[in-house]
Amino acid sequence: MTSIVEIRDLRKTYAGGFEALKGITLSIDEGEILALLGPNGAGKTTLISTICGITNVGSGTITVGGFDAVRDYRQARNLIGLVPQEINLEPFTKVIDTVRFSRGLFGKPRDDAYVEKVLRQLSLWDKRNARSMELSGGMKRRVLIAKALVHEPRILFLDEPTAGVDVELRKDMWDIVSDLKKQGVTIILTTHYIEEAEAIADRVGVVNKGELLLVEDKTALMARFGQKHLQIDLQDAVAVIPETLAAHELDLSEDGQSLHYCYDTRGERTGITQLLTDISAAGLVLRDIRTEESSLEEIFVSLVQEDAA
Amino acid sequence: MNWAAISAIYVTEMHRFFRTLAQSFISPVISTSLYFVVFGAAIGSRIQEVEGVSYGAFIVPGLVMLSVITQAISNASFGIYFPKFLGTTYELLSAPLSFLEIVVGYVGAAATKALFIGVVILLTASLFVDLQIQHPLAMVAFLVLTCISFALMGFIIGIWAGNFEQLQLVPLLIITPLIFLGGSFYSISMLPPIWQTITLFNPVVYLISGFRWAFFGLADVPIGMSLLAIAGFTGLCLAAIWWIFRTGWRIRS
Structure with a gap:
């Protein structure tokens, strides 16, 4: 052009x-x-x-x-x-x-x-x-x-x-x-x-x-700045994240109903396949899976904050 | 030259004038008639003649100048201040326009309006007194030059003014006194000697004197001086405007 x-x-x-x-x-x-x-x-x-x-x-x-x-x-x-x-x-x-x-x-x-x-x-x-x-x-x-x-x-x-x-x-x-x-x-x-x-x-x-x-x-x-969030809703609530999933740095929601996983679309591997395999191996049953992209707004805020720092 | 732009500005400005034509037309007719009633009839009946000219006729050039000068200033200053006040000058500044073209458009329109008023007053005056014009060409030249030079001055005031009060300030405090003390209604030969000397520092004296000479062949100061004064004043205004646009003073940050 x-x-x-x-x-x-x-x-x-x-x-x-x-x-x-x-x-x-x-x-x-x-x-x-x-x-x-x-x-x-x-x-x-x-x-x-x-x-x-x-x-x-x-x-x-x-x-x-x-x-x-x-x-x-x-x-x-x-x-x-x-x-x-x-x-x-x-x-x-x-x-x-x-x-x-x-x-x-x-x-x-x-x-x-x-x-x-x-x-x-x-x-x-x-x-x-x-x-x-x-x-x-x-x-x-x-x-x-x-x-x-x-x-x-x-x-x-x-x-x-x-x-x-x-x-x-x-x-x-x-x-x-x-x-x-x-x-x-x-x-x-x-x-x-x-x-x-x-x-x-x-x-x-x-x-x-x-x-x-x-x-x-x-x-x-x-x-480039795209961080994605994966939310995994569980069939049955859990009290703690199983030991076998510790390597994935998950967050557990307060009610124990869903796990949050954050990954970078820029990365060569997102780690999703391994995560899902491990979840299945841990015996957890999934009810729903959702992904969410970070908006331009979040990108913008992080840029301006970086600039201020 | 961007003639289309000059004509766009000129036509728009004249349009504003014609929108309020009745007002523009009637107010000078009424004020001129009032001056004739007060000065012509009431005072004129005691003065009779000034240097061989009836007092009623004698004040006509001064009356015309008084209105033309104030109209030229107020039209031009308002013409450019109004867009500044509304914020529409962005359009002038972002258009492919030179400063000269902006000035020609606005000042040309303001001068035209003042000229129109001047002619209306002359016509009104001719209803009251028997007017003779000895040097018609010089009369027209003085009238046109006065319209243009004071429109230029008004343009400067409009650029300078930061609010509506300031817009009125210069005409009210400086111009009107200068006109009234510039021999509009009297010959300066009627003043005591000391005041005659002081009066010579008033630039308006030269304008009115020259203009009156065009009518009756009578002048307080030599006609050459009058021409020089108006040429100098026009040059001064042009220089100021050139400087304003070169630096963007009060118009472009």
Whole structure:
């Protein structure tokens, strides 16, 4: 895959001395959905703002579609659409006017057919003559997306697209994102909802304290850090774990009804076969077996804690 | 130049103006009429003539300047402060726009509105007094330059202002007194000598004097000085704006 955004050793220190970005290097592939995950204040928004030209670059380079984001800012920004975190809309302006305005800002000639297409895609066509202040929060967010898409960008930045949005709308947003991906738009979104990254991203980048801790394929990441839990429910409760099973480092539940076994999917041997053989030899009768994968959330927490240590 | 962007900003700003057209139109007509009632009729009946011009006609250039300057400043400062307040400047900053294009769009719209108000006041005034314009070209040039330069100043105020109070502060505390003391309603030759000298430090004096010269051929200061003053002021505002955008002061962190 070819990369569409290249960031090299990007640093940014705010006037107050706060170092928001500490040398970020990142390559974003064309057509992917990259989720930047991190706690509040990690530097996610600063990273996006710097790529989009809202904050000045401290040092380092950003190229977008081969264009330097500072020197060739016009060409670079033409490729980018930005949906900010806050809902910032002029309250008295009609939906269709504010969307047209955005297209004009990017130097594109007026194209009512395209504006209609974007508004229909986001289910905003019926609301085109409504003023922003008359819209619900979810609709306003759609307007922001329409504004970001109306100049036909190849890259879309979504800063916390589902912050403070109810479950239904969040699913809605995910559908919109996956539709855009089908159209070939590269999408970079920031989030602190791990389930969001898990649900829609191709790759996940973890940002903490201005550093990019890792960027990895989502499934590879899950597998790499993937600890699995095996829960074995017994037919009859036991008081203690039989001596012959001591080597497997099992935990017994309080009621004595189930055994817990933790294993690493990265390991060459998971030890499950031996465990089950030994359980059978110990004369225990199984009622049920369940496995559970560790979520991205647990991976994330362990990464951030490692980083803090 | 990204002309499509300039026109997008300009059209959007003008749209706001036309949305409140009645308000934009009626308020200068009423205030001008009030000035004529108070200054023209009440005071004018005692002053009669200033340097051969009826007092009613004499105050017209000052009245136009008073409104044009305040309108240019308030339109331009509000025009850029409002997006700042709402947080919609992100769109301007992330668009493929040069700072010059942003300024041309916003300042152009603010200057147009001020010009519109100026013309409305002139028309209203012509209902009250017999107006003669000796140098129409110079009159238009002064009017347009004043609209542009004070819109530039308003733009700077809008960028600088951190809240709505600050937005009102400069016009209220500095601009309005300068206009009122700048010979809007009197010739500075009517002042005691010491005040005549002090008044010469007021930049607005040069504008009003030049503008009045375009109407009646009368001036408090030489017309060349007036031109120099407005050119210098415009240059100063442009330099300040250039610096603001180069450093991203109060607009880009």
